[in-house]
Amino acid sequence: MKAKVLFAAALLGATMLSGAASAKTLVYCSEGSPEGFDPALYTAGTTFDASSKAVYNRLVQFEPGTTNVVPGLAESWEVSEDGLEITFRLREGVKFHSTDFFTPSRDFNADDVLFSFQRQLDEAHPYHAYVEGASWEYFNAMSMPDLVESIEKVDDMTVKFVLTRPEAPFIANLAMDFASILSKEYADQLAEGGRMSDLNQRPVGTGPFQFVAYQPDAVIRYRAHPDYWNGKQPIDDLVFAITTDASVRQQKLLAGECHIMPYPNPADIASLKANDQLTVMEQEGLNVGYLAYNTQQEPFDRAEVRKALNMAINKQAILDAVFQGAGQIAKNPIPPTMWSYNEEIEDDPYDPEAARKMLEEAGVTDLSMKVWAMPVQRPYNPNARRMAELIQEDFSKVGVNVEIVSYEWGEYLERSKAVDRDGAVLLGWTGDNGDPDNFLAVLLGCDAVGGANRAQWCNEEFDALVQKAKTLSSQEERAELYRQAQVVFKREAPWATIAHSIVYMPMRKEVTGYKMDPLGGHAFEGVDLAE
Amino acid sequence: MIRFLLSRLALLIPTFIGVSIVAFSFIRLLPGDPIMLLAGERGMSEERYQELQSALGFDRPLVVQYFDYLLDLLQGDFGTSIVTKRPVLQEFLTLFPATLELSLCAILLAVAIGVPVGVLAAVRRGSWLDQTVMGTALVGYSMPIFWWGLLLIILFSGVLGWTPVSGRISLLYYFPQVTGFMLIDSLLSGQEGAFRSAVSHLVLPTIVLATIPLAVIARQTRSAMLEVLGEDYVRTARAKGLPPARVIGLHALRNALIPVITTIGLQVGVLLAGAILTETIFSWPGIGKWMVDSVFKRDYAVVQGGLLLIAGIIMIVNLIVDLLYGLVNPRIRH
Numbered sequence: 001m002k003a004k005v006l007f008a009a010a011l012l013g014a015t016m017l018s019g020a021a022s023a024k025t026l027v028y029c030s031e032g033s034p035e036g037f038d039p040a041l042y043t044a045g046t047t048f049d050a051s052s053k054a055v056y057n058r059l060v061q062f063e064p065g066t067t068n069v070v071p072g073l074a075e076s077w078e079v080s081e082d083g084l085e086i087t088f089r090l091r092e093g094v095k096f097h098s099t100d101f102f103t104p105s106r107d108f109n110a111d112d113v114l115f116s117f118q119r120q121l122d123e124a125h126p127y128h129a130y131v132e133g134a135s136w137e138y139f140n141a142m143s144m145p146d147l148v149e150s151i152e153k154v155d156d157m158t159v160k161f162v163l164t165r166p167e168a169p170f171i172a173n174l175a176m177d178f179a180s181i182l183s184k185e186y187a188d189q190l191a192e193g194g195r196m197s198d199l200n201q202r203p204v205g206t207g208p209f210q211f212v213a214y215q216p217d218a219v220i221r222y223r224a225h226p227d228y229w230n231g232k233q234p235i236d237d238l239v240f241a242i243t244t245d246a247s248v249r250q251q252k253l254l255a256g257e258c259h260i261m262p263y264p265n266p267a268d269i270a271s272l273k274a275n276d277q278l279t280v281m282e283q284e285g286l287n288v289g290y291l292a293y294n295t296q297q298e299p300f301d302r303a304e305v306r307k308a309l310n311m312a313i314n315k316q317a318i319l320d321a322v323f324q325g326a327g328q329i330a331k332n333p334i335p336p337t338m339w340s341y342n343e344e345i346e347d348d349p350y351d352p353e354a355a356r357k358m359l360e361e362a363g364v365t366d367l368s369m370k371v372w373a374m375p376v377q378r379p380y381n382p383n384a385r386r387m388a389e390l391i392q393e394d395f396s397k398v399g400v401n402v403e404i405v406s407y408e409w410g411e412y413l414e415r416s417k418a419v420d421r422d423g424a425v426l427l428g429w430t431g432d433n434g435d436p437d438n439f440l441a442v443l444l445g446c447d448a449v450g451g452a453n454r455a456q457w458c459n460e461e462f463d464a465l466v467q468k469a470k471t472l473s474s475q476e477e478r479a480e481l482y483r484q485a486q487v488v489f490k491r492e493a494p495w496a497t498i499a500h501s502i503v504y505m506p507m508r509k510e511v512t513g514y515k516m517d518p519l520g521g522h523a524f525e526g527v528d529l530a531e
Numbered sequence: 532m533i534r535f536l537l538s539r540l541a542l543l544i545p546t547f548i549g550v551s552i553v554a555f556s557f558i559r560l561l562p563g564d565p566i567m568l569l570a571g572e573r574g575m576s577e578e579r580y581q582e583l584q585s586a587l588g589f590d591r592p593l594v595v596q597y598f599d600y601l602l603d604l605l606q607g608d609f610g611t612s613i614v615t616k617r618p619v620l621q622e623f624l625t626l627f628p629a630t631l632e633l634s635l636c637a638i639l640l641a642v643a644i645g646v647p648v649g650v651l652a653a654v655r656r657g658s659w660l661d662q663t664v665m666g667t668a669l670v671g672y673s674m675p676i677f678w679w680g681l682l683l684i685i686l687f688s689g690v691l692g693w694t695p696v697s698g699r700i701s702l703l704y705y706f707p708q709v710t711g712f713m714l715i716d717s718l719l720s721g722q723e724g725a726f727r728s729a730v731s732h733l734v735l736p737t738i739v740l741a742t743i744p745l746a747v748i749a750r751q752t753r754s755a756m757l758e759v760l761g762e763d764y765v766r767t768a769r770a771k772g773l774p775p776a777r778v779i780g781l782h783a784l785r786n787a788l789i790p791v792i793t794t795i796g797l798q799v800g801v802l803l804a805g806a807i808l809t810e811t812i813f814s815w816p817g818i819g820k821w822m823v824d825s826v827f828k829r830d831y832a833v834v835q836g837g838l839l840l841i842a843g844i845i846m847i848v849n850l851i852v853d854l855l856y857g858l859v860n861p862r863i864r865h
Contacts, residue, residue, distance in 0.1 A: 027702060035615045043571065131616035135583055141573045200616065215708065216625050217816030218699060239702050243814040247681055251689050251696045410567035410829070413574065429572055452574055 023236040024529055026511070028522070029249045029258035030240040033217050036131075037203040039177040040120055043137050045520055048177040050220055050240060053523040055097075056180035056205035059088055059113065059159075060171060064525065065515035067286070067338065067434025069175050073108060073206065074159075079473055083166025084149075088113075090157040095227040096183045097210035101202055104185055108206055110153040115184035117151050120144070127187060130196040138178035142432070166471045168478060172433040177521075181206065208525045209238050217242055234513070234528035253278070253506060259529065260507035260514065262522055266324040266382070272506045281505040283516040284337050288330050288439070289380035289428035290495040291371070291391065292454035294421050299364050306493040308358035310348045312398045313391055313496055322387045323499060330497035332486050334439045337518045338431065340479035342486040348493070356398040368401040370423025372416060376409050379501050379520070380428030387426060387498070416454050424496075425454045434519060436482045441466045444494065455494035462488040539850055546846060547839075551604065554838035555597050558831050565613050565829040587613065600835070609839070610832035614825070619836035623818060627840075628711025629699065630810070630817030634802045636733055637740035642795060645745045649752025649791075653760060654779060664749060671746035676805060680739045680812035687735060694734050697814040701728040736813040740805050744798040751794040755787035762786075788859050796852030800845055 034050035035042045042048075052058075061072035071077075074088035094108035119127035120139040128134065139145070147170065149162040163170065173179065186204045190196050203211050206229065209222035220240040224233040241258050243249045249261040250268055254275070264272060264280075273280045293300040293309070300306055315329045331347035334340070359367070373388035374381060381387060385406070392402040405423065407415060416425045432438050442448060445466055446458035462485050469481040505516055510530045517523060566575075566583050575583075584590045588599070603610065609619040652664040688696040695701065699713045706720035714733070717725035759765060760783055768778045807819035818837060825833035 025702075036617070041616060043569065043573070132611040133583075133587055133613055133616055135569075135586070137569060137573075137575075140579060141570075141575070197617075213705070215816065216622065217820060218629075218814070219702060221705065241698060241702055241814075242816070243697055244820070245812055245814070248684065248697050248812060248814060251684050255688055255692070255696050257696055257698075257702075408562040410563040410565075413570075413572065414564075414567055417574065427572065451576075452572070 024234070025237040025239060026235045026260070026524060026527060026529060027239045027241055027258040028524065029243045029252050029261040030220075030522075031242075031246075031249070031263050032244055033242055034214075034220070036200040037211065037214075038131075038182070038200040039180050040116075040136055040139060041131065041134055041200060043141075049522045051203060052177035052180040053207075053521050054209040054222055054238065055203045055207045055211055056182070057094075057207050058175055058177075058179045058181060059090075060175045062175050062434060062517070062519060064523065065517065067172075067431075067518055069172050069434075072175070073113075073181055077171070083168075083471065083473060084163050086161045086163070086170065087154065088159045088161070090159065091229060092157065094206050094229045095225075096186070096206055097204050097225055099202075099204060099210055099212075101198075102183075102186050102189065102204050104183065104204075106185065108181070108183075109156045110159045111184045112181050113159045114151055114153055115187060116179070116181045117148075120178070121148060121151070126191060127196065127199070131200055136178070138176065138432075142173050142176070142178075144173070166473075168470055168473055169433060169435040169437045172435045172438075176433050208233050230525070233525065235524075238524055250506075253508065256508070259511050260505065262505060264504055264506055266326045269326065269504055269506075272504075277509055278506050279509055279511070281507070281514065281516050283503055283505075283518060284328060284335055285379055285501040285503045285520060286335050286337060286431040286434065286518045287380040287428055287520075288333055288335055288500055289378075289387075289426070289498045290330070290333070291424050291426055291498060292495050293424045294419075295455050295457040295494050296419060297422070299362070299367065300369075300424070302362060303492050304358060304362050305364055306496075307348060308355045308362065308364075308398070309395065309400070310493055310496045311351050311355040311358070312400070313394050313498070314350050315498060316350070317394075318387055318390050319499055321390060322381070322383050323501065324382075326382075326502045326504065327499040328502060330500050331490070333444065333489055333495065333497055334436050334482075334486070335431070335500045338434065338436055338439070339475065340436045340482035340486075342483040345486055345490050347497075348490075352394070352397045359398060359400070365399065366401075367399070368403070369395075370403050370405050371395075372412065372423055372425040373404050373406045374409070374412060374426055375406050378428055379430060379503070380499070381426060382501075384426045417451055419450050419456050421456075427454055430520060432519075436478075437466065437470055440482060440485055440489075441470065444489065457492070457494035459488060459492055459494075462492070536854075539853065543846055543850075547843065548601075550842040551601060551835075551839055552597070554835040554842070555600060556593075557838070558826070558829065558834040559593070561826075561829065563829045565831060568829055569614070604839070609836035612825075612830055612833045614828050614830045614833070619832050620840075622821065622833070623837060623840050625708075625711070626816055626818045626821050629713070629815055630803070630806050630819060632712045632714065633733070633736055633740060633809070633815060633817065634799070634806060636737040637802060637805075638744060638795065638798060640737055640741040641744040641748050641798070644741075645748030646752050646791065649749040650756055650779065650784060652749070652753045653756030656757060661753075665753070668746040668749045671742045672750075674742055676739060676742070676808040677812060679742060680735070680809060683735050683739060684812070695728075695732050697732075697812070699729065699732050699815065700725065701732075704728060736809050736815055739812070740802060740809045743805060744795075744801055747798065747801070748791065748794060752787065752791050755790045756783060759783045759787045785859060789856060792852060792855055792859060796849055799848045803841055803845070 032046040034047040035044060037051045039048055039052035057073050059072055059074040060069050063070045073091050073094060075091045077086055077088045079086050096104040119125045120136040147163055147167055149164045152160045154160050183204050187199055190198050208225055208228050210225045212221040212223050214220045222238040224236055226232055243252060246263055246265045250264060252258045253261045272278055293306050295301055319327050331345055332342055371388045371391055374384040388404045392404060395402045429443055443452055444457060446463045449456050449458050465481045465485040469478040472478050512528045512530050513526045566580060611618055648664050652661040655661050684696055687694045704722055704725045709716050709719055713729040717729040765783055768782045806817055807823055810817045810819040822837045
């Protein structure tokens, strides 16, 4: 049976892919349709894969496979002493895509940078509201409007950002998808022709692949950019075959209808790994799933109570049942792939006996509490209902009675923010820019109480460390402060840290040079197909 | 006839208004807020939320929003998707041909097999043939579409390698969309093998989508035939020595067809509902999947616009079915 499957797959694969022998075509079975092609308008990873990762570049970029920030369209940058001015020296000779619908007359320069940011920053900019409901969500979410005082063109190849306060993670923000650099010349041309919305439908960038065509919900086609500043790609064509169902994606991969697929079903990973036509790459996701107590409410305002409850949770059982092995136990609030991760911290042991005793000593008996279970699947928590049930069982063993509650997702996010919220909340976070600040300050800082800080936890010692780290520009000094902050976090236990997911990427054996992106994106720069 | 047509057309107006009210309020009755969903875990400040609310016009009273919507509709403006920021009508028109092509193939298959099989089962009532057909129909009717589709993919695409797994055409073929119907466009493209590829991609989704209508049509044809076969005029026709094929084909079937046509008309709604799952399994870029995604994202504009457009299509199909009665049965000529 198995031999037959392989044979059929090989046969079909050969017929499907050999037709493209003259041009090397890489087919990626993507998981959904992009919302559009202007990455700054959206927040979904699926959209970024199809737009910013393929078509665009940014001033600075994440080095493939890491969260290190390296030069992109900016060759170098300087930060002023007070940390308020950052001057970027732009790369010379960078060409925009020449397509059926646009032929650039000049190389990339400072005007393109100004255009790409001003349209998000300046409400009077002609492109600020070029599509109905344009809200520049990520630009706002990263507090850019408060942070950026002005953006100035020093000369054609030099741009200066002036900030309102020193902020170390700012550079990493510029490597994010919303900071993609678009062509001002193209935008002007569209505006003249009264077709501004094309900027979001037929993208022109400087990136490794140029856009050819998009059939909604079916196929996106790209061609390698012949004049790419970082060298022409080894493949000639890149095709996204949009396939929303994971089982179907897998069948397509096996049949050779695509070369690479994201998000396999966890239950299928073992069989995919066993298939000798495939390689399955894996990497820890840049995320964390947690249970946040409300630290402003009795008895969860006491660290020893929270600590005891943490010790009652059997994380390994959760990993097996909920993540089906596609995860690892979390001890820190940041994932292990992130710089400044504190290896030395020891996780609270799973010890229900000790936990029960600690609760008794703290005078907590007959405790009843609510645990909130998210209604949706997220990378950091594939099945929150099941996770809540396991926690319910674990807590009952130490004499704590749990009621599980849930709301519609939008409601859930909204209600869980309330400072007087009743119960502990299951939630999680996926990193945006690879900076520890993006976890520690955003999720646990005093400013975030009543917002993203679902534990409603404001600890002076922790907050001081994190705030100070933000103002330093040396990564080493910052890392030291973040490591100390993780010690405080572990001692105070505002969350039960549960798991980081593991992301799998199955691909056919002939795919070479693919690097998994810890930030969760899918980029095909440098990928080749072996003969 | 023309008077009948006009009166039926006039009836469409209040129905359309009714549907627009339902479509408008239905999605707003669901808990959840498109703006909060867009923000996700990241969240947003209260001011920013208010800003977006007013930008999208959600801060006005519902009645005002509804009448604005109705006014826009009268000018042919179905609104703009909150998620993709593209006009709803434009999205619908790009995706609808795919759904239509699949649905037409499915209904043709269902009728082509369902009617003769139903007739045969009625004529051979009680035989093993009858029992097999009705048994299979019951299974077909009760089949969970999603599971059935995956099963077929694993068998025919995975194990046997006879059909492609999903999509509308092999990725090797690339040509501009002219009519939106892949069968026609692939012929127009003049590319060798494109048409065959389009047909092979249609096979499995057509079978899956046709399964339930086929079962329903076969059962309906059988019971309508049984009723008619017991009528006096059929006995008379037989008594006067007409060949059995003529008795069944002309005298019986034609009369039995009326309820069958009603059933076929009703299957259009079933097809559109079935298309939601079928399109998801086979990555078929149609409106079924588009609607489901929009409900999850609370994309009000798409859900209400899509519902209206789909309801409009069903209304027109029903009108056509009504007109067809007259052709089949002169007694109900209008």
